[in-house]
Amino acid sequence: MLLQLLSYLALVVFAVGILTRVVKYLRMPLHVRWELYPIPHEKGREYGGSYFEEVNWWEKPKEKSFIGQIKFMVPEILFVRGLYHDNRKLWWASFPFHFGIYLVIGWLVLLLIGAILNIAGLSPESAPATFLQSFAVIFGAVGFVLGVAGCIGLLMFRIFDSDLRSFAAPKDYFNLVFILSIFLTGLIAWSSSDPSFIIFRDYIKGVITFSPVTIESSLVLAHIILLSLFLMYLPFTHMTHFFAKYFMWDKVRWDDERNLRGSAMEAKVKQVLNYRQNWSAPHIKPGKTWAETATEEVE
């Protein structure tokens, strides 16, 4: 039961940690525009153009291309496309690393579905359940192999590439070794003690139903402990970029929302202009609002 408690704790810390971070970014005030082209939702302007290319643009409706955005995002997320173009050698490690993570997440989801179906009464020996489980095996095994390869690759870069090494901190090595240990224990557990991931699935079932499960395999045990610890650590690291990217891209890089007369944006701008700044260089009078600061007579 101790193991399960750790897993519950991990899930709670993970959720609260991530949520706190999301709320922190969400509560930040409006910022000035700072976009970077190309912006994929600019319809018909894949070369990087914007609505500023139109005469009297403010008189025209803004057309956002959802498809353009999807077309950009899918290969970016799945295949780490940016890195493929701009840093190919690192991509050879980064891509398996990330794809390995996606597959392992997929593995967990498949096990979760299997566990739920099992609880709902579907026999683990039934055809649909075995079919599902064989999928889980593919996702898990391939995911672990890719993950291990990616981690080792990334570690090699950090250690042997002098450009990376001169910026590396103990933390960076620690993170990679930590993740490697998760992939590695998963891989060995699968190959040595749980070839069809039945133990893992039953553990998840135990977690859902709050019923104790005894795990014989020390490798499976190690994997579950490491993964739980990692979930608790993750929200406090830069590895949360998986969701922060939404803010960095959608809310900064691609934020070209215009301030039209009478718009909601206008009201938001009015609000931020009323913040009081407190800068102390000689040309600024602290304590005034931004609106006052911008319009006061300057000496």
Next chain:
Amino acid sequence: MKAEKINPKDISRPSEQMVELNPADFMKLPYPYDKGEDEPAFKRLKEDQKKKYETSLDGVLAVGIPRPATKGEEDELVRKFLSGLEKLLTKENNWTFLQPLTLSLEYCAKCQTCNDACPIYISSGKKDIYRPTYRSEVLRMIANKYLKKSGKLLAKFTGNDIELNWTTVAKLAELAYRCTLCRRCAQTCPIGVDNGLITHELRKIFSQEMGIAPGEIHTLGSVQHLKKGSSTGLMPVALKDTLEFLEDDIKERTGLDIKFPLDKEGADILLIHNAGEYLSWPENPMAFAIIFEAAGLNWTLSTDLLGYDAVNYGLWYDDVQFARVAVRHAQIAKKLGVKKIVIGECGHAHKAISVIADRIINEEINIPRESSMTLLEDLVCSGKLNLDPKKNAFPVTLHDPCNMVRLMGVVEPQRKIIRKICPQFREMEPHGVRNYCCGGGSGFAIMSSMNFPNWRSSVSGRMKFKQILEAFQDVIDPSIKKMVCAPCSNCKGALREIFNYYNAWEKCGISYTGLVELIVNAMVDIKEPYIEWPIM
């Protein structure tokens, strides 16, 4: 190959000079500069300059901070730096960039992908201190160690064990002016981190909290702009004289009787140029007048303080100065009752008033702003002007001003015009949103203290020069006159310096101009060639 790697922590170590710049290490240029013989010697600082100023970064001075006289003074400056950094992370003091800055500080994976995108780092022969990540990492480390709870406790493990002392702050001040804010690095970051932005914010600590900025940008720049009406020092009375003189010049060159419409209330368009044009390249505002009159537009210039100078240097270093100038521009347009402001050929003025100021000039002063590129495309491509491309029978390439292109998305209008009127047009590689900065971005074009111009032409502008030479390799013989079209005053200023530095006209026959000059040069009704070679 490079000797020892410089890591971010090294910045705190007192040293006479962190790196030595040697043109032999710089990126190689194409023919006819490939032998390196025509590389001018790098100007070293004089002994008295070294004594007086903080020169410990790279022996170049952009800001030129006088050495503090006492330890007490140093400590006070360090304290102020930290208080500035702290303010940068609060919403009241920095709502303008809080979210982008926080994200960029929190998420760098230190993969160094962005390094190869940076023209300065590459041109310098890969000097570590010019990596896009270098100054960012130093600032990040200081913020993490000195402003976070338990920051000091975990510093070793997190790698934030940097020492914040005066030498760090002094070097950071100079380092903040070794980046043109072109944001090419940000474009390649797989995470979305923006090192250009971090440089921008670093400059703000120095300016908004410590009162430290290059004189050309602050005292002679935005302060003079707000006081006298223009950062060039051009006052309204002098402007009117200049314009009268230009009217005579138009008459002489083209035979046309054109009067600049001044302060015309209710005009459709308020056209604002970078006032540097009136002094350095008057043929540009003249050409605008010729085109606008030929197209029958209802337009005006303003002679109000600031109304005739579109620059906004605050964009590069100070949000307060930025907001002040932006609001003045908008108020003038409001007073005149125009339908829109059209920005002349100035890249940073484009982005300043269209993009950044969009969330500052609000409510009744929110007058629409339009790029002159867009308007000109409409005039040229709709056939409102009678043009003959054969009049531009020389090789032309187009420079993309970062602020107008990568940072604002005005990419095609200027190309459509050039394709129409310049039959020998060829692109540089890469171009459009992937272009390289002219080397004069973020204020560099106007900064001329001590040996900084030397650094600008040989390091920050080097990649652009390389691209230009490559674009013209097939016609590189100096007897063939070639033109670089740069629709931006600052870019023109930077190109002028590079071309002089490398004698590009004598050696290769390369000159530069704006876009409207090429349009007027192609106008059928104007008999004499409008463009004069070379433009110096």
